[in-house]
Amino acid sequence: MLEDILVPLAICVALPVLIVWLVGRVRQNEVNRKTEVMLKAIESGAEINPDLLQRAKKPKSLKERMLGRLTAAIICTLIGISILLTGLLTPMIEGFENAQARIVLGFLVDSPGLIFISVGIGLFVYYFAGKKMLAKELEAE
Numbered sequence: 098m099l100e101d102i103l104v105p106l107a108i109c110v111a112l113p114v115l116i117v118w119l120v121g122r123v124r125q126n127e128v129n130r131k132t133e134v135m136l137k138a139i140e141s142g143a144e145i146n147p148d149l150l151q152r153a154k155k156p157k158s159l160k161e162r163m164l165g166r167l168t169a170a171i172i173c174t175l176i177g178i179s180i181l182l183t184g185l186l187t188p189m190i191e192g193f194e195n196a197q198a199r200i201v202l203g204f205l206v207d208s209p210g211l212i213f214i215s216v217g218i219g220l221f222v223y224y225f226a227g228k229k230m231l232a233k234e235l236e237a238e
Contacts, residue, residue, distance in 0.1 A: 160238055163227060171219030184210060193216030 114118055157165070228235065 126145055159231060159234055163224060164237070166220055166224045170217050170224055173213050173220060174217030177210045178215055180210030180213060
């Protein structure tokens with residue numbers, strides 16, 4: 098019984114905590130290194146750039162944003178299709194007697210799959226409409 102809950106608990110609780118801790122540690126190390134450089138610059142009397150401690154995010158180009166939307170559309174659609182297929186094919190593999198009724202009810206039960214597919218299709222429409230509307234800007238880049 099304890100073994101059955103241990104793996105999901107580790108995945109759902111411990112793994113996210115570990116990821117957040119690692120990201121925080123990396124950022125803290127980055128700030129510490131920049132601080133050391135600033136302190137040495139102050140000690141030597143050099144000019145100090147106050148923007149050094151700020152994280153500089155370069156803005157994404159229009160092509161990068163459009164490709165990001167296309168990638169998100171593909172991922173959402175594939176996740177939705179896989180959820181639907183899993184929900185629909187599992188009863189057939191397990192040998193339910195009334196598999197036809199389960200297929201009909203599968204669309205109701207597998208609503209997360211339908212939601213993912215809907216979001217993916219919406220992102221595809223957004224990508225292709227944006228590509229058509231911004232064709233001149235994309236060519237200029």
